[in-house]
Amino acid sequence: MSLSLGLIGIGGSVSANTATDAAADYVKAISVAPDALTLDHIFQTGTGGGSANHSSVISLNKDNKVVDESSSAATKAIVKLTDSNDQLGSEWSMPANTFNINKDSKTNMWMYFGNQFDSGDGMAFVLQNDIRGTGAISGVGQSLGVWGIDNGGTRAEIAKTAINNAWALEFDTYDNNDTGKGTSYDNTSDVKGTNHIAYGYPSSADTYGLKFGFGFLKFYAVMNHQGVIKTSHLSNAAWHHVTLDYKTLSATQGSMTYTIDDKDPTTGLALTGQSQTAQIDKSRFTADGKNGDGTDIMWGFTGSTGSKYENNLIMFEQISNLVSAAGVQKVTDSTNNNQDVTNNGNVMSGDQLNFQTTLTYKEGKQDWKKIKAVLNVPTNVTLNEAATIKYADGTVDNFNTNTAKNGVITKELSKDLSTANNTATISMTGTANTVTADTKAMSPISHFNGNNAIVESNAANFTISVPNQTLSITGLNDQNINLGDSASFDALVKTDRDIKPQNIGEVTSVVDNTTKGKPEYIELSKTGSHHKETIPASQLTVGKHTYTVTVVDNYQHTASKTAMITVTDPGKLSLTVISALNFGTEKKPLPIPNVLTDFNPNEKLNVQLEASLPGTWNLAITASELVGADQSILKDALIYKASAKDAGTSLNNSSLSILSGTSSRDKINKVWDKDTGILLHIKPSTVKGQTYHATIKWTLSNVPLK
Structure with missing residues (x-):
């Protein structure tokens, strides 16, 4: 299977960004760094590349100031x-943080590619089982530290210089589209001239292609990009959110869905982003047969620069299988039988509401440590002061909602979450504010920031209403039917809230000012009840008819909906x-x-037709050749004559x-009279003593009125 990525490489011109520019850009980047994990004992700096390897892990405090990695701050x-220029960088997972290719996982991160629109070269996410371990590395420039190095060799020779037993996803910020060795990986129509993301197997010869360059028998290498996402400039002084969602599909196959820019770096709100899915052959991680069974493999990042360079930075929100956790918020209306109103529900002024967020530790290689809850206060709700955090082991933390500042309550959990103590349920209660008209309310997304996992809850949206209900009828659409057909309707009657214990509606229907039968009584709910009815054809003459459904509840709230039935007589074509x-x-x-002779059929030719469809009609015929039992053909044997004096027109495959x-x-x-219509037109001497047959096709068509 041929896989690849376009890479970025060593630029041929003088670099536009200076060391001073890069340093200033780095300061700016960390000043706006998003929330992220601490990475304590998670990554180790690669040993490959010697003095050219410049990677490191930088720790920040809550104010985004650089501190020592061991600092409690x-x-x-x-x-x-x-x-800087001509650098390599690699960071690899620690032994306790391997990537299990037979286990689903998700990694969320922020990536930064500098502040120049013409920078280089980018970085790559790498899954690898190279026998060199942390020493696995390739070259600078377009090789990105992971892909093979193009020194003018064959595809196989290039592949041997890459990281072995690996799959890589590149983030390419420089367009290497030259026509010479070492600078041409992006000289392909799918990525040329763009920043892009793509994937491939670095040590596979299929990842590379060769093209003729200038001069006698000179070649240069390109890459066969897979799963390309073309992006606007990645190096735009902004953090880009990236999600890597891995699924194990079978013993031999996995998939990686990668999405970029799926979260706003300023607001943290979810965005659609751009996404692709790669199919991963698990056998590639043991392709050379040198490093175990390839189940738990090393993962990390490589990056490189050439004469163009940039700050290549990464921060993590969630790391594959390190900690798998979730936060789910649920809002219920205690006054209305604990009705769940989380997803666009409805409450009334004065209803007592419960806001409950459950944090769940699912699994992981580490406990979820030092969790800080950042809770956003609901809108249009007055919270009670007392709130609690209850753990799976029965322990309860108490906190006061009056500690909120600028609509945010910050509370550090007293316990880590783990397999033994896997949930923490945060509960706050409050009262829906008094409103004079329907008012939107929201319990926003809250954040739960641990040292090794960051989780967001869902938001809850609901409406606070005055004590009434609004009825609605959907599903009634105008219908166009033919005379003789019946008309069937399915009206869905809904209300905007569930009233207990009973909420009954009376449904009546009217056809052309005549009420149909007796009323139907249905239960009114937010999910809706169906009122189904069929208007028989006997009541529907040619023309327009109105069909109206009306519902009235016990409180005299009403809703009505009318549909038009248009009956037409379309005519006939037979x-x-x-x-x-x-x-x-x-x-x-x-x-x-x-001598050519015309023969009449034994029976007169006749047709009967009806063409009452509006417009004009036309009857046409065509015939196949006359074929004998021995497959011999009498050419042009069937003709048509409108009159006996006509010369006759051949019907052979001509309408x-x-x-x-x-x-x-x-x-x-x-x-048709004698010597007219379809005749047999042959020389008798050409006819053999056998059966002949042909097929005649009749076509009656209609051209409607404009």
Whole structure:
């Protein structure tokens, strides 16, 4: 299977960004660094590349100031791969943080590619089982530290210089589209001239292609990009959110869905982003047979620069299988039988509400440590002061909602979450504010920032209403039917809230000002109840009819919906022809053998047709060749004559119009006289003593009025 990525490489011109520019950009980047993990004992700096390897892990405090990694003030960390020209960088997972290819996982991260629109070269996410371990590395420039190095060799020779037993996803910020060795990986139509993301197997010869360059027998290498996402400039002084969602599909196959820019770096709100899915062959991780079974493999990042360079930075929100956790918020209306109103529900002024967020530790290689809850206060709700956090082991933390500042309550959990103590349920209660009209309310997304996992809850949206309900009827659409058909309707009647214990609606229907039958009584709910009805054809004449459904509840709230039924008589198009034309078995007296002679069928040709569809009509015929039992052919043997004096027109595979007219309710019967219609036109001497047959096709068509 041929896989690849386009990479970025060593630029041929003088670099536009200076060391001073890069340093200033780095300061700016960390000043706006998003929330992230601390990366304590998670990554190790690669040993490959010697002095060219400049990667490191930088720890920050809550104010985004650099602190020592061991400092208790460290709240997040940045992986820095490169920050100057002609550098390599690699960071690899620690032994306790391997990637299990037979287990689903998701990794969320922020990536930064510098502040120049013409920078280089980018970085790559790498899954690898290279026997060199942390020493696995390739070259600078377009090789990105992971892909093979193009020194003018063959595809296989290039592949040997890459990281072995690996799959890589590149983030390419430089367009290497030259026509010489070492600078041409992006000289392909799918990525040329763009920043892009793509994937491939670095040590597979199929990842690379060779093209002729200038000069005698000179080649240069390109890459066969897979799963390309073309992006606007990645190096735009902004953090880009990236989600890597891995699924194990079978013993031999996995998939990786990668999405970029799926979260706003300023607001943290979810965005659609751009996404692709790669199919991963698990056997590639043991392709050389040198490093175990390839189940738990090393993962990390490589990056490189050439004469163009940038700050290549990474921060993590969630790391594959390190900690798998979730936060789910649920809002219920305690006054209304604990009705769940989380997803666009409805409450009334004064209802007592419960806001409950459950944090769940699912699994992981580490406990979820030092969790800080950042809770956003609901809108249009007055919270009670007392709130609690209850753990799975029965322990309860109490906190006061009055500690909120600028609409945010910050509370650090007293316990880590783990397999033994896997949930923490945060509960706050409050009262829906008094409103004079329907008012939107929201319990926003809350954040739960641990040292090794960051989780967001869902938001809850609901409406606070005055004590009433609004009825609605959907599903009634205008219908166009033919005369003789019935009309069927399915009206869905809904209300905007569930009233207990009973909420009954009376449904009536009217056709053309005449009430149909007795009312139907249905239960009103937010999910809705169906009122189904069929109007029989006997009540629907040609023309327009109105059908109206009305519902009234116990409180005299009402809703009505009308649909139009349009009945038309479309007319008819039909054709009946004689089933077969029989030209007999002999002819007396015998005609002149070599003279073309016309023979009439034994029975007169006749058709009956009806063409009452509006417009004009046309009857046409065509015929196949006359074929004998021995497959011999009598060419052009069937002709058509409108009159006995006509020369006749061959019907061989040529459609011939023989009758036409305008729409009419009258049926037409047409009979052709002797020596007219379809005739057999042959030289008797060409006929053998056998059966002959041909197929005649009749086509009655209609051209509607404009």
